[in-house]
Amino acid sequence: MRTLVPVLLLILFGGIANAQGTPPPADTSRPDPLVIGVFERPPYATRTRDGAWLGLAVDLWRLTAEAEGWAYEFRDIAPGRVADALAQESIHAALAVDATPEAEARLDFTHPLHTATMGVATQQRSMLLNVAQGFLTWQFLRLVLGISVLLLAVGALMWLLERRRNDEQFAKSPLRGLGDGFWWAGVTLTTIGYGDKAPITLSGRVVAMLWMLSGLAISAALTAAVVSLTDMRRSVELPERFHEQRVGVVEGTTSASFLEAEGVDLRRYASVAEALRAMQAEEVDTVAAAGPVLQTTISESGAFDTRVRRTDFDPHYVSIALPEDSPLREPLNRALLMRLTSESGWNLVERYLP
Numbered sequence: 001m002r003t004l005v006p007v008l009l010l011i012l013f014g015g016i017a018n019a020q021g022t023p024p025p026a027d028t029s030r031p032d033p034l035v036i037g038v039f040e041r042p043p044y045a046t047r048t049r050d051g052a053w054l055g056l057a058v059d060l061w062r063l064t065a066e067a068e069g070w071a072y073e074f075r076d077i078a079p080g081r082v083a084d085a086l087a088q089e090s091i092h093a094a095l096a097v098d099a100t101p102e103a104e105a106r107l108d109f110t111h112p113l114h115t116a117t118m119g120v121a122t123q124q125r126s127m128l129l130n131v132a133q134g135f136l137t138w139q140f141l142r143l144v145l146g147i148s149v150l151l152l153a154v155g156a157l158m159w160l161l162e163r164r165r166n167d168e169q170f171a172k173s174p175l176r177g178l179g180d181g182f183w184w185a186g187v188t189l190t191t192i193g194y195g196d197k198a199p200i201t202l203s204g205r206v207v208a209m210l211w212m213l214s215g216l217a218i219s220a221a222l223t224a225a226v227v228s229l230t231d232m233r234r235s236v237e238l239p240e241r242f243h244e245q246r247v248g249v250v251e252g253t254t255s256a257s258f259l260e261a262e263g264v265d266l267r268r269y270a271s272v273a274e275a276l277r278a279m280q281a282e283e284v285d286t287v288a289a290a291g292p293v294l295q296t297t298i299s300e301s302g303a304f305d306t307r308v309r310r311t312d313f314d315p316h317y318v319s320i321a322l323p324e325d326s327p328l329r330e331p332l333n334r335a336l337l338m339r340l341t342s343e344s345g346w347n348l349v350e351r352y353l354p
Contacts, residue, residue: 035075037091038053039096040271043055044057060113061095061320093332108321110319111333116316116318119290120308121306122306150185151182151185151186157181166201170184185211248266248269248276250289276301276306296352320332
């Protein structure tokens with residue numbers, strides 16, 4: 001018994017010492033370094049002249065990797081090769097990829113880095129041409145016809161009330177009298193009257209007062225309607241607007257899928273820059289893509305004769321793509337959320353998406 005106790009103590013303390021001296025097993029689930037696929041997609045990822053990568057997604061990845069202590073290297077990849085490269089695990093993640101239901105069937109995605117909607121790029125025309133085009137539309141013709149019918153109705157009522165006691169200003173003849181009433185209703189609506197025609201009957205003056213008060217509201221509404229028809233910044237009506245145009249899109253993007261489902265006549269290109277060049281060459285009338293991508297590409301190319309209008313259609317969930325069931329997904333999501341909700345993340349968004 002006396003010899004057994006020292007042996008047990010020796011085994012116990014030896015096991016503790018061995019446990020304390022043994023390092024924890026290395027994390028072999030995360031490759032070192034991580035290979036990150038990246039392709040040109042401003043403002044999320046763009047290459048500088050010296051070959052360095054910048055952009056919202058790139059800088060956000062850098063902040064996250066540095067905070068987590070992850071070694072990594074960037075590798076150029078074509079957008080159309082992202083899914084295959086991730087499936088073959090030749091890269092471990094890809095930056096600035098749109099999360100779509102079709103892509104999710106093969107890949108995993110992080111939380112969105114940014115949500116954008118579709119933008120529409122068109123060539124800027126002169127103000128005079130834009131106003132003329134606004135007037136030569138069915139909407140403007142409908143507006144003119146509606147106002148004319150209203151003026152004729154009010155003028156006819158005034159003629160019926162005034163023709164007997166005021167035939168000098170409102171002729172008894174139906175044709176001339178309706179013309180007098182139409183003229184009076186028009187000038188009263190737009191200028192509160194010239195004074196060349198005025199009602200003298202009590203009922204006529206009551207109608208005139210009501211018409212003048214109504215004219216204030218009608219004139220304001222008419223002005224707003226005309227401005228909306230001729231305004232260069234008017235909103236894009238989809239899909240009706242695109243059915244009359246040739247639209248350039250980037251192959252494989254959500255904008256291409258959305259407009260194709262709407263039956264729009266599409267021309268497909270490899271990049272936004274190529275689609276914009278096609279618009280300059282009048283091969284297409286409009287280019288549709290994610291709003292920030294369009295705006296940044298136009299700014300970098302110096303195409304100041306091109307304008308971009310945002311829409312509320314076709315949301316783009318710009319994310320980081322991962323292989324399916326990637327062990328990187330959970331730690332990366334947590335780390336990204338920490339960056340996105342921090343001041344450094346806010347500053348990045350303001351820098352690239354002012």
